[in-house]
Amino acid sequence: MIEIKDIHKSFDDNYVLKGISATFKDGMNNLIIGGSGSGKTTLLKCMVGLHAPDQGSVIYDGRDFTRLNTEERIDIRKEIGMLFQNSALFDSMTVEENVMFPLNMFTTQSREEKLERVNFCLERVDLSGKNKLYPAELSGGMKKRVGIARAISMQPKYLFVDEPNSGLDPKTAILIDELINEITAEYNITTVVVTHDMNSVMGIGEHIIFLFNGMKEWEGSNKEIAHTDNREVNDFVFASKFTQAAKEKL
Numbered sequence: 001m002i003e004i005k006d007i008h009k010s011f012d013d014n015y016v017l018k019g020i021s022a023t024f025k026d027g028m029n030n031l032i033i034g035g036s037g038s039g040k041t042t043l044l045k046c047m048v049g050l051h052a053p054d055q056g057s058v059i060y061d062g063r064d065f066t067r068l069n070t071e072e073r074i075d076i077r078k079e080i081g082m083l084f085q086n087s088a089l090f091d092s093m094t095v096e097e098n099v100m101f102p103l104n105m106f107t108t109q110s111r112e113e114k115l116e117r118v119n120f121c122l123e124r125v126d127l128s129g130k131n132k133l134y135p136a137e138l139s140g141g142m143k144k145r146v147g148i149a150r151a152i153s154m155q156p157k158y159l160f161v162d163e164p165n166s167g168l169d170p171k172t173a174i175l176i177d178e179l180i181n182e183i184t185a186e187y188n189i190t191t192v193v194v195t196h197d198m199n200s201v202m203g204i205g206e207h208i209i210f211l212f213n214g215m216k217e218w219e220g221s222n223k224e225i226a227h228t229d230n231r232e233v234n235d236f237v238f239a240s241k242f243t244q245a246a247k248e249k250l
């Protein structure tokens with residue numbers, strides 16, 4: 001479980017996060033949604049320590065990340081898997097080397113042990129045998145799956161994903177969502193996904209927080225979001241005539 005309490009963050013005079021609190025539970029897909037520039041990525045980065053919040057705390061199963069020393073932070077960092085935008089694979093490394101990277105960084109396992117883990121993760125994302133390919137030889141969906149394999153290589157307790165569907169066709173996007181969903185349940189991971197993909201919201205949004213104007217404007221599930229009378233949520237989720245019409249049939 002991850003708890004965030006009263007997170008504030010500014011960049012100079014741009015006051016982006018104005019006191020966000022939420023609880024993200026184990027084995028659950030937690031989505032952070034909101035308009036462009038609403039601070040979703042900034043919140044994610046505050047949670048993983050890539051930004052220092054100006055105020056507030058981020059608590060990983062009782063451990064307050066914002067108040068730990070460097071070594072204690074590294075211990076939590078080892079429990080975190082990340083899949084950031086554009087998969088962020090190393091172009092000069094093969095699929096195998098990319099997935100092995102965190103194991104090389106954080107473990108003292110033998111080469112055989114690491115390779116066994118890499119192959120297990122590649123099999124899990126349906127990429128068995130693709131070890132020696134380079135990112136340039138992969139489709140967008142395959143790159144995402146390599147990114148997921150790398151993110152789970154260390155058997156994370158926490159998984160952070162920023163825009164998993166960007167650049168993917170709708171069908172591939174749904175497959176990636178389903179994969180994240182399955183892995184989250186299978187390994188009881190606390191998963192936090194930043195997205196503005198409405199298919200994801202409706203498909204895997206077990207727990208959603210909606211950011212607006214630097215604050216948590218709404219919180220609930222995908223079932224609840226379809227029936228909320230919160231105006232900002234409705235304007236965001238059902239922005240097009242098509243989605244408005246679909247909502248009326250729900």
Ligand SMILES: Nc1ncnc2c1ncn2[C@@H]1O[C@H](COP(=O)(O)OP(=O)(O)OP(=O)(O)O)[C@@H](O)[C@H]1O
Nearest residue numbers: 011014016034035036037038039040041042043196
């Ligand atoms: N490193 C930074 N330095 C200065 N300003 C930043 C930085 N990162 C984000 N911002 C600003 O913070 C605000 C929120 O940005 P953020 O990327 O968190 O929004 P977002 O909701 O993830 O947007 P999008 O959906 O477009 O990716 C924006 O005004 C952005 O310019």
